[in-house]
Amino acid sequence: MSNDIFIVIEHLDGKFADVSFEMVGKAKELASVLGGKAVAIILGSGLPANGFASDTTLFVDDANLAEFNPAAYGKVVEALVKEKSPRLVMFGWTAAGMDLAAWLSARLGKPCVAYAKEIRFESGALIVNSQAYGGKMLAEIAPSGDLAIVAVLAGSFPVEAGQGSTMATQIASPVVLDGLKIKFIESVKPATGDMDITVQTKLVSVGRGIGGRENIELANELASALGAVLTASRPVIDARWLPTSRQVGKSGRKVKPKLYLALGISGAPEHLEGMKSAELIIAINTDKKAPIFNYAHYGATADLFEVAEAMLELL
Amino acid sequence: MNIVVAIKHIPSTADDLPIKGNNLDFDSLDFVLNEFDEQSIEQAVLVKEAVGGTVTVIGVDLIGELDGVLHLALAKGADKAIKITANEPGADSHQQAKWLSEAIKGLSPDLIFTGVQASNDIDGQMGPMIAAYLDLPYIGGVSSVEVAGDTATVNKEFAGGVGAKYLVNLPAVIGVQASTKPPRYAPISKVRQMAQTAKIENLEPVGEASAELTFKKMAPPVMTGHAEMLTGSSKEVAAKIVDLLKSKGLV
Ligand SMILES: Cc1cc2nc3c(=O)[nH]c(=O)nc-3n(C[C@H](O)[C@H](O)[C@H](O)COP(=O)(O)OP(=O)(O)OC[C@H]3O[C@@H](n4cnc5c(N)ncnc54)[C@H](O)[C@@H]3O)c2cc1C
Ligand SMILES: Nc1ncnc2c1ncn2[C@@H]1O[C@H](COP(=O)(O)O)[C@@H](O)[C@H]1O
Numbered sequence: 001m002s003n004d005i006f007i008v009i010e011h012l013d014g015k016f017a018d019v020s021f022e023m024v025g026k027a028k029e030l031a032s033v034l035g036g037k038a039v040a041i042i043l044g045s046g047l048p049a050n051g052f053a054s055d056t057t058l059f060v061d062d063a064n065l066a067e068f069n070p071a072a073y074g075k076v077v078e079a080l081v082k083e084k085s086p087r088l089v090m091f092g093w094t095a096a097g098m099d100l101a102a103w104l105s106a107r108l109g110k111p112c113v114a115y116a117k118e119i120r121f122e123s124g125a126l127i128v129n130s131q132a133y134g135g136k137m138l139a140e141i142a143p144s145g146d147l148a149i150v151a152v153l154a155g156s157f158p159v160e161a162g163q164g165s166t167m168a169t170q171i172a173s174p175v176v177l178d179g180l181k182i183k184f185i186e187s188v189k190p191a192t193g194d195m196d197i198t199v200q201t202k203l204v205s206v207g208r209g210i211g212g213r214e215n216i217e218l219a220n221e222l223a224s225a226l227g228a229v230l231t232a233s234r235p236v237i238d239a240r241w242l243p244t245s246r247q248v249g250k251s252g253r254k255v256k257p258k259l260y261l262a263l264g265i266s267g268a269p270e271h272l273e274g275m276k277s278a279e280l281i282i283a284i285n286t287d288k289k290a291p292i293f294n295y296a297h298y299g300a301t302a303d304l305f306e307v308a309e310a311m312l313e314l315l
Numbered sequence: 316m317n318i319v320v321a322i323k324h325i326p327s328t329a330d331d332l333p334i335k336g337n338n339l340d341f342d343s344l345d346f347v348l349n350e351f352d353e354q355s356i357e358q359a360v361l362v363k364e365a366v367g368g369t370v371t372v373i374g375v376d377l378i379g380e381l382d383g384v385l386h387l388a389l390a391k392g393a394d395k396a397i398k399i400t401a402n403e404p405g406a407d408s409h410q411q412a413k414w415l416s417e418a419i420k421g422l423s424p425d426l427i428f429t430g431v432q433a434s435n436d437i438d439g440q441m442g443p444m445i446a447a448y449l450d451l452p453y454i455g456g457v458s459s460v461e462v463a464g465d466t467a468t469v470n471k472e473f474a475g476g477v478g479a480k481y482l483v484n485l486p487a488v489i490g491v492q493a494s495t496k497p498p499r500y501a502p503i504s505k506v507r508q509m510a511q512t513a514k515i516e517n518l519e520p521v522g523e524a525s526a527e528l529t530f531k532k533m534a535p536p537v538m539t540g541h542a543e544m545l546t547g548s549s550k551e552v553a554a555k556i557v558d559l560l561k562s563k564g565l566v
Contacts, residue, residue, distance in 0.1 A: 012473055067479065071452050095456040095473045098432065099490075102439025106409060106447035111527035112439040131536070134328040134434045137339075138536040141437060143528040151439065181452035181484040185468070190476025202565065226566055238354070238493045244476060251456070251472045251492070259565050261556075266328065268434070280563065282556060283542060287329065289535075298559065299542030300552040310553030315566065 001146050003036025004086040007054065008077055010096050011044060012068075013187070016051065019092035019154040024054050025161025026119060026152075027090060031055065033121055036087060041080060042168065043073055053164025061170050064177040070099040071182040078107055079174040085147065088119075088126065093151040095251065101151040111143035114151045115269065134268045135291035154250075154273055193245020195229065202228035202259040205248055205275070208235040209264015209285065209304055216241050219263065222308045225315040231255070233265050249274035263304040267292025316368030316462060318359045319424040320393065321415055321441060322352040323374060324384045325433050338533050341378060341404040348384040351430030353391075355491035357498035358460055359428050360392035366462050368425075371395040373418060375411045375520070377404050386509040390501035397516045407526035408437070412444035417521040420449060424486055426467065431455050431490040438526045446488040448524075454481055455490025 005027040010017040020040075027038035040054035045066035049059040058080070064072050077100060081089055089104065091097030093115055105112030117138070118129035126148055130139045143150075197203065204223040210216065216230075223230040230246065237247040248255055250270035260278035265271060267283070267290055275281070276295050283296035284304045293299045300307065326332065326344040333340040359370045372388040374381050376398045385396040399414050419427060429442035432455075446453030458478070459470040465485045472478045472492055483489070545555045560566045 012477060017474075068473075069481070070454050095471065098440060099443060099453060099455050101443075102408070102441075103443035103447045103453055105439055105526075106412060106444040106524070109524070109527070113528065114436050114439045127531070130437050132435050132437060132533070133326065133332060136328055136332055136535060137533055139437055139530065140532040141528050142531055145527055148528075149439075181487065182454055183482040185480040185482055188470060188478035188480060226560070234493075235350070239497050247476070251474060251476075253475055259560070280565070281542075282559070284552075289331065293542045293544075294536070294538040294540060296542035298545055298556070300545040300556075302549050302552050306549030307553050307556070310550045311557060314553060314557045 001085050002087065003031070003034040004084065005031045005036060005038050006081065006086040006089040007038065007040050008089065008091050008097070008100070009040050009042045009052070010092050010094055011047060014047065017092060017094065018159050019094060019152060021052070021159045021162030022154070022157040023090045023092065023152050023162065024052050026157045028053060028055070028161065030088070030119065030121060034087060039086065041077070043076055049168035050165055051163060052166055053162050054166050057166045057168040059168040059170045060173050062173045062177060064180070065173070067184045067187070068096045069180065069182055069184050071180040072177050074100055074103055075175045075177065076173055078104060081108065083174060087147065089149045091149070091151045093153050097151050101149050105149050108147065110145060110147045110149060112149040112151070113141050113143060116150045116152045117156045119150055131269055134266055135272070136289065153269055155276070191244045193243045195245060197229060197231050197246060197248070198253050198255055200229045201257050202226060203231045203255060203257045204228045204261045204263065205231040205233065205265060206236055206263050207233040207265030210236060213241045215305070218305065218308055222312055225312055228259065228261070233271050262292055262296065263308065265292055266290045267295060316362060316366050316426060317422065317424045318362060318368055318370045318426045318428065319419055319422055320355050320359045320370060320372045320388070320428045321374065321445065322356065322372050322384055322388055323349045323430065323433050324381060325349050325435050328434055334533060337530050338405065346378070346380055348387060349430050349433040351432065351491060353498045354494045355428040355430050356388050356391050356393060357496065358491050358494035361495055362426065362460060362462050369394045371397060371422060373397040373399070373415065375399045375401055375406070375414055377401055377406060382515060385515055386506050386513060387501060389509040389513050390505040391499060395516070396513060397518055399518045399520050401520045408439060408441055409444060409524040409526040412441050413448060413522040413524035414520040415441065416445045416448035418518050419445065426462070426485055427488045429488065429490050431492040438528060440490065442488050442490040451486055451488050452483055453488045453490065454483060456492050457489050458493040459495040460489060
């Protein structure tokens with residue numbers, strides 16, 4: 001048992017994820033309260049691993065870890081955690097972290113809190129606030145025992161606090177990485193699609209509230225009238241009503257336009273991740289409790305079709 | 316190919332979500348099929364159509380109301396439905412994952428699908444936990460699955476439209492984000508027909524596990540910001556938005 005905090009660092013295409021820096025910053029704060037160390041754990045191959053403000057950085061440099069592989073990454077993290085018994089293991093609640101956090105929790109029989117927004121120790125006891133029900137609820141959770149796993153929602157803590165220049169210690173993989181049941185084949189580049197939504201200044205964005213393919217035309221008309229480009233939340237893309245290149249959010253694109261007009265979008269954490277720093281957010285939603293209203297600058301509890309048609313008449 | 320799909324019904328987030336004690340008031344909520352399970356059912360049916368086999372849907376029935384989503388899954392192309400009757404609305408994910416793994420083990424599946432997640436998560440996701448308990452590989456965030464022999468080629472999504480292809484040895488647990496093709500629509504008449512004719516197999520919960528955590532509180536988040544609300548009829552709202560955009564030089 002130690003009072004150290006492990007941060008499992010994430011990278012894609014050689015670039016470290018912002019949430020990793022966020023977690024390192026938070027871990028330093030928590031570790032100083034506990035009297036332990038913030039230990040950044042980097043799994044990869046040939047990475048520039050010295051850019052974190054962690055007390056210690058361990059770099060497991062192995063060709064099998066060059067790209068994310070849940071089978072390989074899981075084995076390595078499990079071995080390191082068993083060997084060094086940290087007090088807390090932090091993952092990002094990301095495509096990679098989601099594969100590992102709950103898995104590790106079940107392997108070790110230790111608690112896991114996903115969607116973490118706040119983490120603190122109160123008289124030595126860990127308390128985590130976790131977002132639930134698409135952001136409509138915040139739960140307060142007390143994991144028990146001497147080791148807990150927390151998966152952090154991106155955007156919860158400042159990035160800068162985790163940036164630094166700690167020299168990484170390179171170590172060999174603590175486990176043999178052969179016979180893996182999952183093999184990385186190749187990266188898939190983003191669909192080039194019809195346009196780059198990240199460089200547009202005005203976006204009209206539709207969510208599941210748009211109801212059906214037949215209503216996309218109305219939204220398109222409104223976008224044209226505003227000189228804007230039409231984007232969407234994930235369900236609209238998954239239904240194939242718009243091309244993948246138009247998806248805003250966690251697995252889609254991150255946008256920061258001058259105007260983001262959200263029509264029939266609830267504001268799930270995964271959507272907010274992609275647009276919450278837009279300069280002007282206006283949201284139309286029939287549900288007055290939709291989380292999007294907590295992030296929009298202006299909003300209206302109204303039917304998107306009525307508002308869109310009325311706007312078209314005025315433009 | 317013996318395909319098992321774990322499905323979950325969750326409180327609809329379109330609802331008001333009333334609180335009772337330190338959690339939601341489960342008695343007064345509307346339950347719906349987790350949106351990602353609709354995708355995983357479709358993915359399972361697509362694999363079955365491509366390589367043959369059967370699709371079994373399974374769920375832990377926590378509130379005695381799972382039949383509806385099981386019937387829906389059957390109407391969407393699943394062949395068999397199983398429920399583990401627990402009637403414990405507060406059972407945590409680890410406990411449910413244990414029950415599911417024990418039941419799934421008995422089915423000797425080649426492929427297990429779960430949804431990538433459910434919106435009411437606190438302690439992570441069921442898919443990775445089932446994989447851990449069954450000692451099988453897990454990969455989630457998957458948006459296409461192609462089976463050949465005893466392997467599956469899957470596409471996993473990361474961020475910014477970037478993804479990666481992986482080759483997975485079966486049996487494996489796969490967390491579905493989106494199916495290769497959009498889920499097909501099941502007409503109400505077919506769902507109703509399933510409700511009248513389908514047999515749902517009932518299993519006792521077996522095994523024990525705990526999430527090792529205490530729920531202290533559940534409440535709507537206290538937000539520092541809130542949109543300035545534009546009031547009036549839809550026409551008035553539209554006019555206010557247009558004025559706002561004009562005043563900011565955006566139109
Ligand atoms: C790993 C992962 C990655 C994800 N990545 C993304 C991503 O990149 N982008 C993304 O968007 N999502 C992503 N999601 C999905 C996300 O969790 C939500 O499911 C999604 O954002 C919900 O989209 P929505 O708001 O359009 O739909 P819903 O949440 O269903 O909301 C629809 C809204 O429309 C409103 N509405 C209905 N009718 C009307 C009307 N007539 N007028 C006005 N309002 C109306 C409703 O009140 C509701 O608030 C991801 C999920 C996971 C697990
Ligand atoms: N009670 C349950 N019964 C069956 N499957 C479940 C249950 N809970 C979760 N799952 C599966 O696990 C996925 C992720 O849910 P969750 O772990 O709640 O995020 C769901 O999409 C289901 O496939």
